[in-house]
Amino acid sequence: QVQLVESGGGLVQAGGSLRLSCAASGRTFSTYSMAWFRQAPGKERQFVAAIWWNSNPSYVDSVKGRFTISRDNAKNTVYLHMSSLKPEDTALYYCAANPSGTYDVTPGRYGYWGQGTQVTVSS
Numbered sequence: 001q002v003q004l005v006e007s008g009g010g011l012v013q014a015g016g017s018l019r020l021s022c023a024a025s026g027r028t029f030s031t032y033s034m035a036w037f038r039q040a041p042g043k044e045r046q047f048v049a050a051i052w053w054n055s056n057p058s059y060v061d062s063v064k065g066r067f068t069i070s071r072d073n074a075k076n077t078v079y080l081h082m083s084s085l086k087p088e089d090t091a092l093y094y095c096a097a098n099p100s101g102t103y104d105v106t107p108g109r110y111g112y113w114g115q116g117t118q119v120t121v122s123s
Helices: none
Strands: 004-007 010-013 018-024 033-039 046-051 057-059 067-072 077-082 091-098 117-122
Touching (some): 018 033, 018 117, 033 067, 033 077, 046 067, 046 077, 057 067
Antiparallel strands (some): 004 018, 018 077, 033 046, 033 091, 046 057
C-alpha cells in the first residue's frame, strides 16, 4: 500500500505562484512514477505533470514553462511548483503514484491517489 498526502493548495491571484507537495509512504519511492492530475468541476481528470524514476519530467502542453515537477527521494516527496498561474488552472489537484515505474500519463495507470488539494486562481 502507498499512502499519499498532498498539501500546499490555496487561493492565489492570477500571475502568482504556489508549490504543492505530496508526501508518500513506501520503502521504494525512488522507483515510483509520480504524477499530478487536476480536475475542474464538470470536467474529466486531466494529466498535468509526471516525474519518472530517473527524474525525467513530462508536462501537458498548457503548463510547460510555468510548472515544474521535482522529487526528493530522501523525503519521499514530490513537488509541483506552479508559477504564472491562470484562472483556468483552478482545479482540485491530485497526486498519484505508479509503483511499477512505467511512463504513463493516463489516470487509470496510477493505482494510488491522494485526497486532493484545491487550487483557486482569481482573475
